[in-house]
Amino acid sequence: MRAFADVLVARRENAENLGLRPNQLKTIEIRLDTVRDLALHLHAKGHTTWAGVNAGDLEAFLARNPARRASWLAGLRQFFAHAHRTGLVLHDPAAAMQAPQPRGFSGSTLTLDEQRVLYRRWRAGEGVLPHEAFIGLAALLHAATTTELRHLTLTDITTASRTVRFPGRSVDLALDDATWRALEACLTHRQALHTDNPHVLVTRLTRVTTNPAGAAHIRDSLAPVGLLPRILRSTRLLTLADELDIKQLTVALGMSYGGTAHYQ
Secondary structure, three states: OHHHHHHHHHHHHHHHHOOOOOOOHHHHHHHHHHHHHHHHHHHHOOOOOOOOOOHHHHHHHHOOOHHHHHHHHHHHHHHHHHHHHOOOOOOOOOOOOOOOOOOOOOOOOOOHHHHHHHHHHHHHOOOOOHHHHHHHHHHHHHOOOHHHHHHOEHHHEEOOOOEEOOOOOOOOEEOOHHHHHHHHHHHHHHHHOOOOOOEOOOOOOOOOOOOOOOHHHHHHHOHHHOOOHHHHHHHHHHHHHHHOOHHHHHHHHOOOHHHHHOOO
């Protein structure tokens, strides 16, 4: 177990040195926890060494939590590949095992009625803070991400055509009346702060800096409706994926082909 942990840490360090994307420390911790839990499971079944473990034993362990199968199996594959290389086992029982993943998006989305209620709330704007209305409408109607909203600056706005260019996108986006009014309310709020911060969404913490608002501010702005920004965005993406060609969608939103295919 200690040797396996050393291997995972060494791989992480090598990836960092090569400029690749290394595994997060949390991922390494999950892998080690999986092997530990497997060891406890096997010991209870009478196994005292790794040498006698077979695919059936691993299937029994994975069956304890089918929702975690893919994550657990990823850790088991790494461990038994290491065990095979170092002679702990003569064959790799995890090598041929699979964790089929359902295709398509399976996250939370909103019904049409729920979308209408939110739209009416944010369009009216009565008793709603400016940031909530703009963030909500931009995500629900234009699939804006938290990063795009945080980094949107004044130079990304063209008032004459009522368009914005969200950071990372290659095309200007014409805003509907409701979203444009919400954006104007944000700009009015920004002016009241007397700030030189170039971003559209400025808070009391960022008004004396040039930093964008934190991701937590985007999330907390939607706390009154009890929703996360990604749920609004996913709802819109599913609609767009049904209406647009996947190539059009990747260009319009600045997404990867794989990212948009997820919603097909």
